Amino acid sequence: xxxxxxxxxxxxxxxxxxxxxxxxxxxRMEVLARTMPGFIDIESVRDSTGLGITVSYWADLxxxxxxxxxxxxxxxxxxxxxxxxxxFKLRICxxxxxxxxxx
Amino acid sequence: xxxxxxxxxxxxxxxxxxxxxxxxxxxRMEVLARTMPGFIDIESVRDSTGLGITVSYWADLxxxxxxxxxxxxxxxxxxxxxxxxxxFKLRICxxxxxxxxxx
Numbered sequence: 587x588x589x590x591x592x593x594x595x596x597x598x599x600x601x602x603x604x605x606x607x608x609x610x611x612x613x614r615m616e617v618l619a620r621t622m623p624g625f626i627d628i629e630s631v632r633d634s635t636g637l638g639i640t641v642s643y644w645a646d647l648x649x650x651x652x653x654x655x656x657x658x659x660x661x662x663x664x665x666x667x668x669x670x671x672x673x674f675k676l677r678i679c680x681x682x683x684x685x686x687x688x689x
Numbered sequence: 690x691x692x693x694x695x696x697x698x699x700x701x702x703x704x705x706x707x708x709x710x711x712x713x714x715x716x717r718m719e720v721l722a723r724t725m726p727g728f729i730d731i732e733s734v735r736d737s738t739g740l741g742i743t744v745s746y747w748a749d750l751x752x753x754x755x756x757x758x759x760x761x762x763x764x765x766x767x768x769x770x771x772x773x774x775x776x777f778k779l780r781i782c783x784x785x786x787x788x789x790x791x792x
Contacts, residue, residue, distance in 0.1 A: 682750075
């Protein structure tokens with residue numbers, strides 16, 4: 587993990603909805619994100635209650651802004667608010683330190 | 690969410706192990722963390738494959754250091770490396786912006 591990169595923490599609660607359609611869009615968004623300039627990595631977990639945390643890592647803030655404004659992603663964001671999420675929280679953070687096990 | 694607080698992103702893969710003991714310790718650590726000075730919030734998700742993301746939010750870096758060095762938490766960290774986690778990644782980040790839906 588590059589230090590001084592940025593992390594976008596997306597914590598969300600799924601509402602009831604079409605899970606296959608959601609899964610397809612979520613996978614498509616991950617594939618798309620990986621093609622965006624400045625993309626570094628993504629980690630995503632959702633449990634059986636529909637609570638999920640996705641963290642994506644980016645080289646800088648302009649890369650995050652560009653991804654946020656990307657057409658197909660904008661459409662997904664709108665569907666998210668209208669259909670898929672009961673609530674979500676989104677935080678943009680600067681990574682200050684990083685360590686791993688095994689190191 | 691207070692701006693300019695800090696987020697600790699803990700991404701981990703459980704190894705096989707005693708799930709009841711793990712759950713008990715994980716719950717105990719969350720209860721303890723909530724009593725620590727500077728603690729703000731915690732969000733935690735683990736899926737059926739054992740992949741988990743826990744994000745805790747803290748007022749400042751000294752609060753995070755104090756929690757990391759807290760005796761009962763140190764013991765849990767050692768058990769984590771020895772027994773519970775195949776791998777983990779830990780990032781400390783400064784929260785730069787935050788938004789929620791519904792707003």
